[in-house]
Amino acid sequence: MSDIVLDVKNLRVEFPTRKGVLTAVNDISLQIRRGEILGMVGESGAGKSMTGMAILGLLEPPGRIAAGSIHLSGDRIDDLDDRAMQPVRGQRIGAIFQDPLTSLNPLFRVGDQLVETICLHTNLTKTQARERAKDLMREVGIPAVEERIDSYPHQFSGGMRQRIVIALALCAEPELIVADEPTTALDVSIQAQITALLKRLCRERGTAVMLVTHDMGVIAETADRVAVMYAGRLVEVGTVDEIVRRPKHPYTTGLMGSIPSLRKDVEELQMIPGSMPRLNDIPDGCAFNPRCTQAGARCRRDVPSIGAGPTGVACWLAQEGACA
Amino acid sequence: MIAFLLKRTANAAFVMLAVALLAFVIFRFFGDPVEMMVNEQATQADRMELRERLGLNDSFVTQYTRFVSNAAQGNFGISYRNQQDVMVLIKERFPATFELVLVATVISLVVGIPAGVITAVYRESRLANMLQLGSIVGVSLPSFVVGILLILAFSVSLGWLPAFGRGETMDIGWWSTGLLTPSGRAALVLPAISLSTFQVTLVMRLVRAEMLETLRADYVKFARARGVPARRVHWRHALRNCLMPVITLTGMQIGNLIAFALVTETVFQWPGMGMLFIQAVTFVDIPVMAAYLMIVSFIFVALNTCVDITYAWVDPRLRDDTARAGGRNG
Ligand SMILES: Nc1ncnc2c1ncn2[C@@H]1O[C@H](COP(=O)(O)OP(=O)(O)O)[C@@H](O)[C@H]1O
Ligand code: SF4
Ligand SMILES: [Mg+2]
Numbered sequence: 001m002s003d004i005v006l007d008v009k010n011l012r013v014e015f016p017t018r019k020g021v022l023t024a025v026n027d028i029s030l031q032i033r034r035g036e037i038l039g040m041v042g043e044s045g046a047g048k049s050m051t052g053m054a055i056l057g058l059l060e061p062p063g064r065i066a067a068g069s070i071h072l073s074g075d076r077i078d079d080l081d082d083r084a085m086q087p088v089r090g091q092r093i094g095a096i097f098q099d100p101l102t103s104l105n106p107l108f109r110v111g112d113q114l115v116e117t118i119c120l121h122t123n124l125t126k127t128q129a130r131e132r133a134k135d136l137m138r139e140v141g142i143p144a145v146e147e148r149i150d151s152y153p154h155q156f157s158g159g160m161r162q163r164i165v166i167a168l169a170l171c172a173e174p175e176l177i178v179a180d181e182p183t184t185a186l187d188v189s190i191q192a193q194i195t196a197l198l199k200r201l202c203r204e205r206g207t208a209v210m211l212v213t214h215d216m217g218v219i220a221e222t223a224d225r226v227a228v229m230y231a232g233r234l235v236e237v238g239t240v241d242e243i244v245r246r247p248k249h250p251y252t253t254g255l256m257g258s259i260p261s262l263r264k265d266v267e268e269l270q271m272i273p274g275s276m277p278r279l280n281d282i283p284d285g286c287a288f289n290p291r292c293t294q295a296g297a298r299c300r301r302d303v304p305s306i307g308a309g310p311t312g313v314a315c316w317l318a319q320e321g322a323c324a
Numbered sequence: 325m326i327a328f329l330l331k332r333t334a335n336a337a338f339v340m341l342a343v344a345l346l347a348f349v350i351f352r353f354f355g356d357p358v359e360m361m362v363n364e365q366a367t368q369a370d371r372m373e374l375r376e377r378l379g380l381n382d383s384f385v386t387q388y389t390r391f392v393s394n395a396a397q398g399n400f401g402i403s404y405r406n407q408q409d410v411m412v413l414i415k416e417r418f419p420a421t422f423e424l425v426l427v428a429t430v431i432s433l434v435v436g437i438p439a440g441v442i443t444a445v446y447r448e449s450r451l452a453n454m455l456q457l458g459s460i461v462g463v464s465l466p467s468f469v470v471g472i473l474l475i476l477a478f479s480v481s482l483g484w485l486p487a488f489g490r491g492e493t494m495d496i497g498w499w500s501t502g503l504l505t506p507s508g509r510a511a512l513v514l515p516a517i518s519l520s521t522f523q524v525t526l527v528m529r530l531v532r533a534e535m536l537e538t539l540r541a542d543y544v545k546f547a548r549a550r551g552v553p554a555r556r557v558h559w560r561h562a563l564r565n566c567l568m569p570v571i572t573l574t575g576m577q578i579g580n581l582i583a584f585a586l587v588t589e590t591v592f593q594w595p596g597m598g599m600l601f602i603q604a605v606t607f608v609d610i611p612v613m614a615a616y617l618m619i620v621s622f623i624f625v626a627l628n629t630c631v632d633i634t635y636a637w638v639d640p641r642l643r644d645d646t647a648r649a650g651g652r653n654g
Contacts, residue, residue: 056549082554090551097549102542106641107564117550154641168550 003034004073005175005208006055011068011078013050013059015279022279024050024063026232029308032176035206037199039223039240041214041255043276046229048212052178054078055210056095057085073175091121094169094207096198098181100162104153110137110164111149114171121172136167140197159190166198170205177202180212191215195222216255220244225310228252231276231287238311248318250292286315296323328636336629341392343621348391351614352380400615405607410615413600418619419499420490421596424588425581427516429574432523437563437570439524440531444539445558455528462525467584471518471591478514486511488593515592519585523577530573534566541565568639575631579624 013025025047032038040048053059055070057080070078077088089095097103104113114133118124124132130149137145140163153161162182169177182198183191199222202209211223219226219240226243228236228251236249247253254272274291277283286304289295298316306314316323358371358380366374375381379390394400400410439459443452465473479487491507493500502508538544539562547557586598593599597616604612 058545058548086551086553088551089549095546095549097542097546099542103546105543105547105561105565107639108561116552120551120553152641165546168546171550 004031005034005036006030006032006210007069007071008051008055009069009071011051011054011070012066013047013054013063014066015063017062019280023066024232024279025054027068028229028234029068029306030227030234030237031310032208032210034175034208035203036225037202037209037211037223039219039226040210040212040229041216041219041226042229043214045276047232048214048229049180051229052095052180052210052212055176055178056089056093057082058089087121090117090174091172092175094171094174094177096162096165096169096177096179096182099185100158100165101153101185103165104161106153109150109152110156114149114164114168117168117171132171133167136170137164139201140164140167140170142167158186159194162186162190162194163197166194166201170201170207173205174207176208176210178210178212181214182211183218184213184215191218192221198222216244228255231282232279233287233314234306234312235288235315236313237306238313242311248313249288249315250294250317251288294323298323329633332629332632336625339625340622343625344392344395344618345388347395347614347617347621348388350617351391351610352387395618400618401611403604403609403612405604405609405612410611413612414597414615414619415498416500417595417597417600419501420594421582421585421589421598423502423512424515424519424585424594424596425578427512428520428523428581429578431516431520432527432577433570433574435520436524436527437531439528440566441535441558441563443528444532444535459525459528462521463529465521467518467522468587468591470521471515471588474514474518475591485513487514490595515588515594518591519581519588522584523581526573526577527570530569531563531566534569535562538562538565568635571634572631575627575634578627579620582620582623 008028008030011025011028012023015022015024028047028051030038040051042048050059050063053063054065055077057077059065065078068078069076072088072092077085080088104110108116111130111133114136115126115129118129118132119126122129122132134145134149137149142148142160142163148156153164156164166182169179177198179198183194186194195218198209198211201207211218213219223240225237225239227234228243228249230251236243236247236252238248242248243252244256247256251272257272272291277287277290283290283300285298285300285302286292286295289299292299294317296316302316304314304316304319306312313319358374358378362371362374379387382390398411400414402408403410403413439455442449443455443459446452475487478485486507489511490502491509491511492505493502493508494504495501502512535558539558541562544557544562547561548554552561582597585594585596586602588594589596589598590602597619600612601616603609604616
């Protein structure tokens with residue numbers, strides 16, 4: 001069989017609310033191969049976290065998967081109930097969340113949280129699990145493991161805590177890791193270290209990674225391919241080179257303009273004027289059209305589709321050269 | 325941790341001195357103790373002599389110091405009413421109140437905590453709705469009404485449980501316990517339930533509110549994400565984070581329970597300190613009242629201090645306020 005670890009097809013996540021159904025994730029398809037790091041970018045509220053949560057089966061009700069499918073190494077997982085999904089979480093899919101300060105339970109020693117996770121997913125005894133926990137802690141770069149294993153989360157710095165969260169995600173050698181803004185809450189000086197660590201560990205293991213971030217710099221350094229989200233939809237997918245050097249979608253072009261390291265000649269960061277529409281207020285046609293300098297009549301009428309290929313762009317102008 | 329213990333103990337001692345001052349002022353200036361103690365025929369000279377003998381002519385500070393040091397040794401003087409040593413009276417009555425409050429507290433935790441978790445986690449379930457309804461009834465019924473209803477149901481109609489008294493007790497040293505005899509335990513059931521009703525709903529509501537808060541925490545979601553089963557997440561990871569306010573509440577409320585026991589003890593003719601106090605009030609038996617005030621306050625303060633210390637023990641973050649330096653730079 002192929003080496004496709006994550007296969008998301010036409011995923012749609014909805015929130016029924018009193019004022020109508022909000023579509024937080026709209027018709028998203030993506031694939032991640034073994035050992036591949038897919039970067040997911042987009043402004044806050046674009047639906048990146050919802051996509052991750054849907055994959056983990058942790059959407060908060062009333063949020064639900066309304067359409068589409070999710071396959072993990074060929075096994076369908078989106079229709080599993082909570083009980084059936086629980087051995088998948090942690091064992092086949094590891095998760096890393098944004099804020100390491102709040103991801104760890106403050107009242108349990110980090111060692112106990114590691115041992116708990118290891119014991120849940122393997123047949124190791126407590127003693128063996130503890131040894132494995134120490135190995136993992138060493139591997140993610142925690143010094144003086146013998147002492148630190150019995151420390152509480154508050155006794156670690158933010159960067160160290162995120163290393164422990166990474167160790168927790170790796171406990172059962174999962175096929176896929178969903179990392180939702182793993183460095184956003186950290187000091188700028190530590191962000192690169194943590195991203196590099198995550199990249200190295202996943203490369204060594206051949207783990208597929210969905211790396212959610214709104215930091216294009218992190219993407220440029222870490223990802224193999226990039227998926228750009230806007231207002232619940234994918235607007236562009238491509239290799240990191242294509243996206244960073246030759247972005248096709250005007251929104252991606254705008255995002256690239258906001259990376260200082262890639263545009264050293266520009267004094268000020270170019271920000272895209274305006275803001276992303278709210279979910280209950282998405283314009284007809286291309287959702288980006290009110291902010292797009294090149295928008296034409298067609299953009300306000302028809303929704304451009306991204307297609308099913310490994311690369312693609314949802315833009316009339318990029319697809320057909322005209323949008324009038 | 326040692327510095328913390330010392331600080332808390334010093335605070336507690338200071339509060340107790342203030343309470344002692346209050347009790348002393350009441351004791352000393354609410355009516356003249358000499359008038360209460362002598363009979364009609366006593367001469368002025370007799371009174372003066374008694375006054376001197378009781379040390380009532382000493383300075384305020386001397387008298388206060390003496391009161392404090394006596395109180396610290398458990399010496400609260402002689403009851404005006406039946407001329408017995410006040411401490412002997414209290415010792416007779418204290419175990420009854422203590423056991424009542426203890427059992428009521430245990431009931432409130434054993435029933436209140438799971439009820440709180442269930443109403444928070446299974447919000448829409450029928451059981452949760454029933455518990456919610458029960459808690460509304462529980463807070464709105466005054467405890468004497470609960471007591472009377474319990475007596476009507478289980479003593480008068482069904483005849484299962486006694487409606488008054490402590491049953492048979494056994495003495496262990498000076499402590500007379502009703503927990504070791506069947507009739508003592510039977511007698512404890514209704515008063516303890518009646519006293520705990522309000523407490524159960526309080527614990528349940530607190531646990532529910534805390535759980536709802538905690539369930540939104542990232543570490544709960546992250547625990548789910550690393551594959552911890554829902555039940556374990558709720559009853560272990562989330563509940564542990566809710567217990568601190570419950571400890572506080574329980575600790576603080578034990579003082580209230582002792583105070584509320586007044587009502588329960590009256591309804592069930594329970595021979596505890598509350599009954600003793602009510603009798604003391606009707607006879608203006610000042611030494612007994614002062615002793616009650618001192619002892620109940622002491623329990624309040626001691627519990628508060630224990631709660632603070634337990635806090636530090638449960639929450640590692642409070643234990644060492646000096647954040648570790650290790651790994652500061654990631
Ligand atoms: N409980 C909810 N009810 C309705 N809408 C929600 C809820 N949770 C999130 N959303 C919406 O879903 C959208 C996607 O959010 P999210 O996936 O967190 O974005 P991000 O790309 O920043 O991670 C947002 O517009 C947010 O407002
Ligand atoms: S479809 Fe039209 S509005 Fe949308 S990004 Fe392309 S050019 Fe702009
Ligand atoms: Mg997000």
